Every structure is written in C-alpha cells, then in structure tokens.
Amino acid sequence: MSIASTSVIQIIPRTRRGVELFLLLIAVGVSVAAYVNIGITAEEGVPASTGLYAAGIGLLALIAHLALRFRAPYADPVILPCAVLLNGLGVAMIHRIDLGLTAIGRTKGVPFAPQQITWTAVGVVGFLAVIIVIRDHRRLQAFTYTLGLAGLVLLVLPLVPGIGANVNGAPIWIRVAGMSFQPGEFAKVCLVIFFAGYLVVKRDVLTLAGRRFLGLDLPRARDLGPILIAWLVSLGVLVFESDLGSSLLFFGLFLFLLYVSTERAGWLIIGGVLFAGGAYFAYATFGHVHRRVTDWLDPWAIDGGQVKLGLMGQAWGGILGRGLGQGHPEATLYANSDMIISSMAEELGLTGLIAIILIYTLIIERGLRTALGCRDIFGKLIATGLAMSFALQVFVIVGGVTGLIPLTGLATPFMALGGTSLVANWAIIALLLRISDQARRPQTPAAPVSDETIAMAVQKQ
Amino acid sequence: MSELTLTLIKLGFLALLWMFVLAVLSVIRSDLFGAKVDSRAAAAAVPQNTRTPKTAKPAKKRKGLPASVTIADGPQAGVGASLTEEPVIIGRGSDCQIRLDDDYSSTRHARLFMSEGQWWVEDLGSTNGTYLDGQRVTRPVPAEIGGSIRIGRTTLNIAK
Numbered sequence: 001m002s003i004a005s006t007s008v009i010q011i012i013p014r015t016r017r018g019v020e021l022f023l024l025l026i027a028v029g030v031s032v033a034a035y036v037n038i039g040i041t042a043e044e045g046v047p048a049s050t051g052l053y054a055a056g057i058g059l060l061a062l063i064a065h066l067a068l069r070f071r072a073p074y075a076d077p078v079i080l081p082c083a084v085l086l087n088g089l090g091v092a093m094i095h096r097i098d099l100g101l102t103a104i105g106r107t108k109g110v111p112f113a114p115q116q117i118t119w120t121a122v123g124v125v126g127f128l129a130v131i132i133v134i135r136d137h138r139r140l141q142a143f144t145y146t147l148g149l150a151g152l153v154l155l156v157l158p159l160v161p162g163i164g165a166n167v168n169g170a171p172i173w174i175r176v177a178g179m180s181f182q183p184g185e186f187a188k189v190c191l192v193i194f195f196a197g198y199l200v201v202k203r204d205v206l207t208l209a210g211r212r213f214l215g216l217d218l219p220r221a222r223d224l225g226p227i228l229i230a231w232l233v234s235l236g237v238l239v240f241e242s243d244l245g246s247s248l249l250f251f252g253l254f255l256f257l258l259y260v261s262t263e264r265a266g267w268l269i270i271g272g273v274l275f276a277g278g279a280y281f282a283y284a285t286f287g288h289v290h291r292r293v294t295d296w297l298d299p300w301a302i303d304g305g306q307v308k309l310g311l312m313g314q315a316w317g318g319i320l321g322r323g324l325g326q327g328h329p330e331a332t333l334y335a336n337s338d339m340i341i342s343s344m345a346e347e348l349g350l351t352g353l354i355a356i357i358l359i360y361t362l363i364i365e366r367g368l369r370t371a372l373g374c375r376d377i378f379g380k381l382i383a384t385g386l387a388m389s390f391a392l393q394v395f396v397i398v399g400g401v402t403g404l405i406p407l408t409g410l411a412t413p414f415m416a417l418g419g420t421s422l423v424a425n426w427a428i429i430a431l432l433l434r435i436s437d438q439a440r441r442p443q444t445p446a447a448p449v450s451d452e453t454i455a456m457a458v459q460k461q
Numbered sequence: 462m463s464e465l466t467l468t469l470i471k472l473g474f475l476a477l478l479w480m481f482v483l484a485v486l487s488v489i490r491s492d493l494f495g496a497k498v499d500s501r502a503a504a505a506a507v508p509q510n511t512r513t514p515k516t517a518k519p520a521k522k523r524k525g526l527p528a529s530v531t532i533a534d535g536p537q538a539g540v541g542a543s544l545t546e547e548p549v550i551i552g553r554g555s556d557c558q559i560r561l562d563d564d565y566s567s568t569r570h571a572r573l574f575m576s577e578g579q580w581w582v583e584d585l586g587s588t589n590g591t592y593l594d595g596q597r598v599t600r601p602v603p604a605e606i607g608g609s610i611r612i613g614r615t616t617l618n619i620a621k
Contacts, residue, residue, distance in 0.1 A: 019488055026481050037474050041467060078485050085481060208555070323471030348475065355478045362485055369489075372564050375536065 016077040017069050023081035024065055028058045031088025034324055038096045041325030056117055057088050060124045071131050072437035076370060079436070082363045083414060083429045087123075087422070089356070090415030091116050092324075093336065093343055100330030112336055112417050119419035123426035130430035137435050141378050144197025151190030154183040155233070155250075159240055184237075184246045185411070185424035188253075188389055189431070195254055196381035199261040203377075207262045230254040231274050238278070242288055245410035249392050251275060256388045257381055289406075296406035306333040307400075307407055310342035314402065321349025337417040338409060341401045360394045360413070363387075367432050373439035383435045386428050525621065527580055527606045530559070530573060533616045537562055541617070548574035551612060552585070565589050565613030573604060580604040580619075589613055 032054045039047035061084045068075050095113035102111075134140065140147070157163070163174045173180045199206075206223050234251035237243055255271035282289040294301055299308040309332040317327065329335045329343030336343070345353045367387025371380045393410050400407030411421035530549060531541030542549045542558045551559040552570035561570070567587040574581055581601040584591040591598040592611040604610075610617045 016488075023481070023484060023488065026484055030477050030481050033474060033477055037470055040470065078489055081481075082485065320471065320475065323467055324474060326467065326471075348478070351475050352478055355475075355482050358482050359485075362482075362489070366489070 015073045017065070017073060020068070020077035020080060021065055023077065024061045024084060027081040027085035027088065028054070028061055030085055031057055031092060034089055034092035035095065037323075038092060038099070038325040041323060042096060042099050043325075053091075053117070057084070057091070057120075060084075060120060064124055064127055067128050067131050068433060068437075072433055074437045074440040074442075075433040076366050076436040076440065079363055079366050079429060079433055082359050082366075083426070086356070086359060086414035087120055089344070090340065090412075090417075091120065093329075093340060093347075093415070094417050096325055096347070097330050097336040097343060099325075100328065100335075104330060106330070115419070116417055116422070119422045122419065123423045126423050127426040127430040130427050131434060134431070134434055137379050137382060137431065137438065138376060140193050140382075141197050141200070144194055147190040148194030148198070151187045151194055152233070154187035154190065155237060157183045182411075182418065182420040184243065185420045186427075188246075188249065189386075189424060189427060191250060192253060192257075192385035192389060193382060195257045196378055196385055199257055199381055200378045203261040206258070207264065228274075231271075231278065235278050235281075238282055238289075239286075242286065243409065244282070244289060244292065244406075245393075245396055245408035247278075248275075248396060248408065249389065249410060251278075252392045253385055253389055256392075257385050260384050261377070261381055292406040292408065296400075296403065299403065306339055307403065309333065310339045310401055311403055313342050313346035317346040317349045319350050321345070321347050321352055323347060337411070338397070338407070339401060340412050340415050340417070341398050344415075345402075356415075357394070357398065360390065363429075364391045364394075366436070370432060370436040370439050374435055375439065379435045379438060383432060383439075386432050389428070525606060527604060527608075527619045527621060529620050530604075530610070530617050531620060532559070532561075533609065533618045535563075535615060537615070544573065544575070544580060546575060548572055550585070551610075551617070552587075559617070561612065561615050563613040563615045566615065570612050571598070571610065574601075576601075582610060587612070 032050065035053050036046055036050055039045060039050065061080075064080055064084070068080065091113055094116050095111070098107070098111040098113050101107045158174050160174075173182055175181075230251060234247040234254075237250065238247040251271070251274075255268065255275075258267045258271070259265070283293055284290075291302075295305050295307050299305055299311055302308070313327065313329060313332055316322065321327070324347050327343075327346040329339075329346050332339045332342060341353070341356075344356060348356075364387045367383050367390065371383035371387065374380045374383055390413055393413055396405070396408055397410045397412050397416075399405040400410075411418050413425045414422065527544055529541055529543045530551075532538055540559065547558075549558045550569055550572050551557055551561065551566075552568050553561050553563065553566050554568040557569065566589070567585070569585045570587040571591040572583045572585055574583065580603070582591065582593050582598055582604045583601040584598045589612075593602055593604065594608055595611075596602075604619050606619060606621050608619045610619065
C-alpha cells in the first residue's frame with residue numbers, strides 16, 4: 001500500500017529546542033557576518049565594536065531561547081531564529097546607513113544603531129514578559145472586550161492634545177517623558193485578540209444566517225454591523241491621523257479573520273468593495289493620499305521623491321547587489337526606516353531581497369501552521385490574525401517600496417528603525433510561540449485504537 | 462582592497478543568508494511531507510505498546526451487521542452515530558451526522574450507507590482521503606464490525 005504508507009504522517013511530539021539553538025547560532029552568525037562585512041568594506045577593517053555587537057545579539061537570542069526552553073518547550077523551533085536574523089540584519093543595515101550619513105554629513109548627532117540595539121533589548125524583555133506571564137493564551141479570551149477597548153484607546157491616543165505629536169506628516173505618535181511612541185503598533189495586537197474573541201462567539205450567527213445571491217453566500221443586513229464599524233474606524237484613522245498604512249492594516253486584518261472564521265467568500269467581496277470605495281474617497285479628498293498615488297504612478301514627478309531614489313537604488317543593486325557597505329543607500333530619504341527594504345535591495349540585490357522576503361514568509365507560514373495545529377478556535381484565530389498582520393505589513397511596505405502599490409508608512413517588521421514597532425513585534429512573536437507551544441504539546445495519551453493504527457501503518461512501510 | 466576580494470565577500474554573504482533559509486526549510490520539511498519513521502524507532506515503539514496483542518485485525522471481525530460508528534480518540538472521543546437505515550455522513554460540515562473538529566477532514570468527507578444487506582464506506586471526494594483499516598478507500602468497500610476508519614487525524618471505530 002504505497003498510498004497509505006507515504007501519506008501517514010506520524011506526529012511525534014518533539015520539543016526541537018536543539019534545532020532552534022542550531023538555527024539561532026546560524027542567525028546570529030549571519031548578523032555578525034553582515035556587521036563585519038560592513039566594517040571591512042565601509043570602515044576599512046573589522047570594527048572594534050564587533051565583539052560588543054556579537055555579544056549583545058547573541059546574549060539576547062540566548063535569553064529568548066532559554067525562556068522558551070523552560071516556559072514553552074514545545075514552541076515552534078523556526079520562528080525565533082527568523083526573528084533574530086531579521087532584527088540582526090536590520091541593526092547591521094541601520095549601522096551601515098549611520099556610516100553613510102556621517103560620510104555625507106547628514107548625521108543628526110547620535111547614531112541610530114545603538115538605539116535600535118537598546119530597543120531590541122527592550123523587545124526581548126517584552127518577549128520574556130509575554131512568555132512568562134501568559135501561560136495559556138485561552139486566558140486572554142476573558143479580556144476580549146477590555147483589549148478591544150484598549151486597542152481603540154491606543155488608536156485615538158495620538159489625537160489627544162498635549163501628548164499627540166506630528167512626526168513626518170502623520171499624527172500617529174505620542175510623546176511621553178521625552179520619548180515618542182507609536183501606539184498603533186500595540187493597538188494592532190490588542191485588536192487581533194479582540195477580533196478573535198468576538199468572532200469565536202459570533203461566527204455561527206455570521207455563518208448560518210444569510211442568503212445566496214449569484215452563487216455567493218451573503219450575510220444578513222443586520223450582521224453587517226461589525227464590518228461596517230471596522231470600516232468606519234479604519235476610515236477614521238485615515239481621516240484624522242492621515243495614516244494610510246494602519247487603516248489598511250486594521251481593515252484587512254478584520255476582513256481576513258472574518259473570512260477565516262466564517263469561510264464565507266461573500267465577506268471578502270463586501271470588504272473589497274468597501275475598501276475600494278474608501279480608498280477612492282481618500283484619494284479624492286486628502287492631499288497626502290493623492291500625493292502618494294501620484295508619486296506611485298510617476299515617481300519622477302516629484303523632485304527627490306523617496307520612491308524614485310529607492311527604485312534607482314534597487315536598480316543599481318541588480319541581481320547580486322552592490323555588496324554590503326558598497327552602495328549608497330543613505331542617499332534615499334528615510335533609508336533606515338520606511339525605505340530599509342530598498343537599502344537592503346541595493347546592497348544585497350534581488351538575491352538577498354528574495355531571501356529576506358522568504359524569511360518573512362517562513363514566519364507567516366509557521367504562524368498559519370500554528371493556527372492549523374491549535375486545538376481551540378480562539379487560538380487559531382489569534383495565530384491567523386498575528387500571521388496575517390505580518391503578511392499585510394510586509395506586503396504593503398515591500399509593495400510600496402518596489403513600486404507595486406502606493407507607498408504607505410507601515411514599519412517593516414523587525415528591520416525598520418523604530419522602538420515601538422520592534423517591541424510590539426517581539427510581543428507578537430512571543431504570543432505566536434506561546435500558542436504554538438500549546439498546539440504542538442502532546443495531547444492526553446491516545447486511545448488504544450489510534451496506537452494500533454499507527455503501529456500498523458509503521459509496519460507497512 | 463581588490464575588486465575580487467570585495468566580490469567574494471559579497472557572494473559569500475549572500476550564500477550565508479541563503480544557507481539560513483535552506484536550513485530553516487530543511488527543518489520544516491518534515492511538516493510538509495511527514496516525518497520519516499525510523500525502522501528501529503518503530504520497532505522499539507511497537508513492543509512498548511503493550512495494548513496491541515490483536516494486530517491480526519481481520520480475526521476480530523465478526524458476522525452480523527455493525528450498529529454504531531464512534532470516534533475513538535482525541536477531544537471528540539465517544540461522539541458517534543448509530544447505524545440504522547439512513548446513510549451517515551462524516552465530515553466537518555454542519556449537515557453531517559458525525560461532525561468532526563479536524564482540520565484535515567473535508568466538509569463532507571465520507572459516507573456510510575446500507576446497500577445489499579450490508580454497510581459500505583464511501584469516500585466523498587475528500588482532499589486527504591479516507592482509510593479503512595489502513596487502506597485507502599477509492600470505491601465503496603464493505604464496513605465490518607471491528608474495522609476502523611481514519612479520516613484526517615481522527616479514527617472512528619465500527620462496532621456492534
């Protein structure tokens with residue numbers, strides 16, 4: 001029975017922490033290699049700070065690894081190394097752009113790379129806190145509405161006079177105690193949990209009631225409420241905070257979770273129509289959205305536009321790139337935050353960019369795999385939502401930088417300069433790992449019959 | 462520094478980056494194609510299992526019509542349906558008589574029906590297939606007492 005013997009997947013619960021440690025070693029090795037490479041090509045010689053950088057990133061990775069070993073032994077072995085590698089590459093590139101900015105005299109005093117390392121440390125502390133405090137993700141279901149409220153408050157916080165701050169044309173920052181934060185990054189996590197908790201309760205109503213129209217299962221008019229509210233909130237974010245990226249992210253997330261929990265394609269069509277309407281409205285009404293679209297359709301229309309410079313840098317990079325430290329990514333505006341993907345493409349080329357996008361894809365794939373393996377619907381929906389938030393973010397920013405869609409200001413997860421985004425992403429990774437620990441943990445001993453079938457399948461091989 | 466060295470450093474770093482990607486892919490490969498079961502590990506696993514003296518499954522089959530089909534393991538253990546006259550549909554859909562909470566099963570996965578004086582198992586074009594006693598069901602096959610049906614990750618027992 002060739003069919004039976006090849007398709008039997010024997011699931012042996014394995015912790016796989018050793019594999020994780022091995023992958024972490026490679027990830028840290030690649031990051032340090034990038035740092036040394038930049039030192040050799042852009043600074044003439046291995047920089048003295050290499051040891052410090054290697055020790056820092058290695059220690060943080062080790063701490064995260066030990067936390068998993070003791071607190072979530074069955075967690076997915078691939079997610080953490082991928083996150084560490086992206087973070088390490090990001091820091092190396094930010095350091096490289098620091099050097100470039102100093103060379104052309106556009107430095108703003110302090111270099112950015114040490115800041116980013118500090119924020120990485122804060123992120124890993126956040127990671128530890130999530131892993132240690134949240135023993136079981138199902139507990140979070142009790143806080144569904146609390147977290148929903150918290151998410152909304154975080155969203156509108158930048159509009160509060162006094163603490164709101166307008167940085168680079170979008171009032172999505174708050175300034176507390178001399179430091180600026182982007183509360184939207186944490187709102188994302190809160191809202192994913194809220195959407196998941198809400199849909200667990202409501203999904204049956206949303207699935208069962210409705211009528212068929214043109215081969216589509218359309219929901220009842222009264223069930224359209226939540227999607228309309230989500231649409232209005234995301235439109236509100238767009239109108240009052242001029243934040244195209246976040247608005248797209250929140251609406252997209254809600255739509256995805258709605259689709260995943262109800263399995264109704266009708267929602268996607270309704271959402272798509274609503275999104276198209278909202279996008280056209282924004283294009284027609286707001287100057288900055290209009291400008292982004294113009295910049296996208298014709299990057300040469302704006303003098304010194306960042307999309308234009310980014311595209312030129314990517315074209316100069318070509319297939320194999322200029323090599324780390326040998327391009328001029330610093331010429332682009334926001335080369336270390338919004339445009340970091342273009343900086344990477346310039347110096348690592350298409351080959352390196354594909355590897356980076358693959359690493360993001362791997363995190364997303366592991367997130368969705370966790371959702372498949374998870375035993376409760378709430379956990380499934382959270383894992384899907386967190387993975388999709390990564391996917392949407394990477395799509396929107398990479399698509400914007402490479403000229404596929406208009407550029408919007410979403411942070412490139414783990415790479416872009418920015419403390420809030422980094423801390424929020426480490427929390428997301430921790431939550432995903434917590435759920436995957438639950439999903440991969442061996443269940444209660446299987447009944448005799450299942451042992452028997454497995455034994456039979458094994459014998460046939 | 463010579464041009465050649467710089468090119469070698471550049472290519473070396475790209476190779477290193479891709480090495481990481483390939484290492485990760487090789488780790489998750491087992492997830493996509495199933496873990497290879499080592500024959501020694503399997504041999505060690507079988508004696509451990511003290512509850513399998515009846516590997517000779519066909520011997521267990523008795524005459525008479527089966528009367529019930531029940532989920533054998535997992536959180537849904539014990540859920541089942543009695544086999545009367547009506548066909549029993551098993552799957553994830555809400556219209557199934559046995560509703561599985563199993564991501565590897567299809568909405569309408571398999572069917573048990575009565576014909577010519579005996580019960581048959583039929584696969585309803587499922588994605589992952591239906592297995593009766595470890596054999597893939599490609600056309601309706603007779604279901605006998607003591608047989609076990611595997612759908613996705615779920616095993617169902619046919620009993621009297």
